[in-house]
Amino acid sequence: MSARVFVGTAKGAFLLTSDHSRQDWTIEGPLFPGWKVTSATRTPRGTFLAGTGSFVYGATLHQSDDLKNWKQIEGGPSYSKESGRAIKEIWTIDATEERTLVGVDEAGLFLGDAEAKSWKPLGGLNDHPTREAWQPGFGGLCAHSIVRDPNNTERLWCGISAVGVFRSDDGGESWRPKNVGIPVILEDKVHKEVGFCVHGLAIDPDDGNMLYRQDHLGMFRSRDAGDTWERNEEGLPSGFGFPIALDRTTRHLFAVPLKSDEYRFPADGHFRVYRSRDRGDTWEPLANGLPSEHCYAGVLRGALAVDHLDPCGVYVGTTSGSVHLSGDGGDSWRTLPCTLPRILCVEAFAD
Amino acid sequence: MPTVTFELPSLLSIAIGEESEVPVEAETLAEAFEVLVTRRPTLQIHLFDESGDLRPHILCLHNDQNVRWLTGLDVPVAPGDVITIHQAVSGG
Incomplete structure (x- = not known):
């Protein structure tokens, strides 16, 4: 059994590999040298997809069987000329047996087939x-x-910054904003149902009503599929942060709060991951092995992952290029001996 | 028909492998680009935006001339011409 962690950065991707103990790691890369690597996933068929981007050369999707050898997909998602929009980055990829879905900047969703070869925009969103x-x-x-x-x-949710969460109950054809209970951050004169800055989303692996949301203005939970949201921040030093991740086995939640949106670094220079073992009711700091002082690195929304092994591995990439990881569900941590470019996304794959 | 050569930056190796030069046969710059993206379709999205225009931060030289200084790409090419793609990003 092995654990592989795909780390996307502002200048390429890196592949971390270990066995089930997750004690010793090999680091390979850069893959896609010079490119922003913004997203990755594994499809149910076992192939991997990654999103890359460049300020100069645009954003594209790539496919791999082993996370090392990648091939660009011809004719990936694209806005029409008439839309007046452009795809600047591929922020997230979601794959099922039947289809592939990507979320992009400028904000939108594109639906592809299972092979990620033919694409159409989801006009309802x-x-x-x-x-x-x-x-x-x-x-x-x-x-x-x-x-x-x-x-x-048929039911799925999409988070858009700084717009809010939308839900579709018909497989992505139509969408409704779902932000009741969230403080508005950019209030529109007319459209009061948008203007919310969701940063991260997670869902319970069995209960489709139970959603978790790291928002710009706090940590929230929904027990009714996003119809309403309640604040759940007990134990957190700040409601501000970007990623949220959930371990499917234990249902433990992980987050990395930062000191307010003005500063965006760990409070007091003390890097801590927070864990909730009671579905968000309370949060506890995890600091054993993490930098305890002089650490002012942020963690972006895609840069936290769990591998769903037992106990689960937890992986955090920072804006300063550090990778902190835990092989025991967050109880203890170590930092890999590398300084990578600014880390944009982290995905963990266990076999 | 004249043969001209595209010189491509190493960053585009993710689209076409280690190939840095691609010769094509064409009568005009526009035709040269058309042949290039037909032969190497993964370059289309990197070179052209959703409007079909050359991406704004690409610097393309036809021999020594910036193609943006031309009135368009319907410019005749000659045997041995070189079309070079650079990223037009400067400063810090």
């Missing part, structure tokens, strides 16, 4: 009636999160 009120966050106007209902293939 991309041309939503509220679109005229959509405003970008600091990271751009990006559709960065997709989660699926484990029991209902």
Whole structure:
């Protein structure tokens, strides 16, 4: 049994490999040298997909069987000329047996077939009636999160910054904003149902009503599929942060709060991951082995992952290029001996 | 028909492997690009934006001339011409 961690950075990707003990790691790369590597996933068929981008040469999707040898997919997702929009980055990829879905900047979703070869825009979201009120966050106007209902293939959610969460109950044809209970951050004069800055989403692996949301303005939970949200921050030093991840085995949640949106670094220079073992009711700091002082690295929304082994591995990549990892569910941590470019995404794959 | 050569930056190796030069036969610059992306379709998205225009931060030289200084790409090419792609990013 092995664990592989794909680390996407501002200047390429790196592949970390270990056995089940997750004690000793090999580091390979850079893959895609010079390119932003913004997203990755494994499809149910076992192939891997990665999103890359360049300020000069645009954003594209790539496919691999082993995470090392990649081939660009011809004719990936693209806005039409008439839309007046451009794909600047591929922020998230979600794959099922039947289809592939990507979320992009400029914000939108594109639906591809299972082989990720033919694509169409999801007009129900991309041309939503509220679109005229959509405003970008600091990271751009990006559709960065997709989660699926484990029991209902027709229901899924999409998080867009700084617009909010949308839910579809018909497989992506139509979408409704789902942000009741969340403080608005960019209030529109007309479209009051958007203007919310979701940073990260997670869903319970069995209960499609139970959603978790790291928002710009706090940590939230929904017990009714996103119809309403409640704040759940007990134990957190700050409601501000970007990623949230959930271990499917234990249902433990992981987050990395930062000191407010003005500063965006760990409070007091003390890097800590936070864990909730009670579905978000309370949070505890995890600091054993993490930098305890002089650490001012942030963690971006895609840069936290769990491998779902037992006990689960937890992986955090920082804006300063450090990789912190735990092989025991977050109880203890170590930092890999590398300094990578700014880390944009981390994905963990266990075999 | 004249044979001209595209010189491509190493960053585009993710699209076409280690190939850095691609010769094509064409009568004009526009035709040369058309042949290039037909033969190497993964380059299409890197060179052209959604409007079909050359991406704004690409610097393309036809021999020594910046193609943006031309009135268009319907410019005749001659045997041995070189079309070079650079990234037009400067400063810090």
